[in-house]
Amino acid sequence: MAKRKKRTRLLPVLFLSAAAAAAWLLLLQTENRVDDCLKIEQNINSVLLTAGVPEKNVTSWWEEKKKNRVEWLKINKKILIRKPLWGLFSADNLLQNVENRRKYALSVKDEDDHLSREIKILRDGNIYCLITLRGEKAGPSLCIIIDDCGGSKKQLTSFTQLNLPLTYAILPYQRYSRVIAQSLARSGSDTLLHMPMEPHKADMKALGKGALSAEMTGDEIIKKITAALGCVPGVKGMNNHMGSLFTENREKMKIVMTLLKKEGLFFLDSATSPKSVCRETASLSGVKCLRNNIFLDNIDSAGEVKKRLLEAASIARKNGSAIAIGHATRRHTADAIKEISRELKDVEIVPLSRLMDNI
Known part of the structure; x- marks a missing residue:
């Protein structure tokens, strides 16, 4: 009878010992986060594919890490x-579909020379x-500008x-x-307000509303531009x-540039006059401004x-960049751009904002 009581007393002790051992073994188990790392690697490769980065531009290596019973x-x-x-x-993009992604943090640091950037993905203070x-x-x-948009949706579709x-x-x-x-802004395309301005030998009626x-006063110019901007949102x-x-x-262009500065907009001089003061007045007002190099379709063939x-591409090769203007209303411009763009392997077609960013 005494032996049975002693054995009964030992059971709780054995149970507690087993529980403690199990808890200790659980603590010794290593958490494996390698799958997260492989998913991040896959996401990086997807970004590289989207950006069109060739393999020769990428150097990669992995390091096996283990700390505080965590492997990665x-x-x-x-x-x-x-x-x-x-x-x-x-x-x-980098943490898409990563398990427990909220536990990871992204750190971004640009170097002082602005020519390189360091990106770290961190968790628990460790670099993954x-x-x-x-x-x-x-x-x-x-950069190819398509002027005179707005009158026809069908004409624009070809572009x-x-x-x-x-x-x-x-x-x-x-x-x-x-x-x-609105449609172009949603698609991410660069858009401009194509503002009608008085030419020599003016026919103001032909220019439209x-x-x-x-001859306008400063207030009249500001009112006209402000109203026109309301017609073309997102430019x-x-x-x-x-x-x-x-x-x-x-005097008049300075008024224009002062308003553009206030609105946070840049200006492209279409180069309809060799005596244009657009770049000069833009510079004085702190507005980014570039000038058209060539018209593509004055002759519609x-x-x-x-x-x-091809002349525009030659200018780009010589100067690093070029701007060309075509028109939505011309019959052959879209097809010509389609054909020549396939031949321009060394010249990249870019939106105007890309060139403005480099000023």
């Missing part, structure tokens, strides 16, 4: 990539991924279907001005429609437009 692979990557594409390396981005020297860039980063200049007060501006005249800047007389007027596109 530290991913290291050095990537040569154009600076405008650095934004693709975001938390949303270290990405070093280095700016790739950009090749020649060509948007090219799937090229063209820039669209939209006339105010046209039948589809607002609809086209809202045109700027050199990033403005360029002149005609305006050979107006763009030569220093396929051969002529192709010839002019």
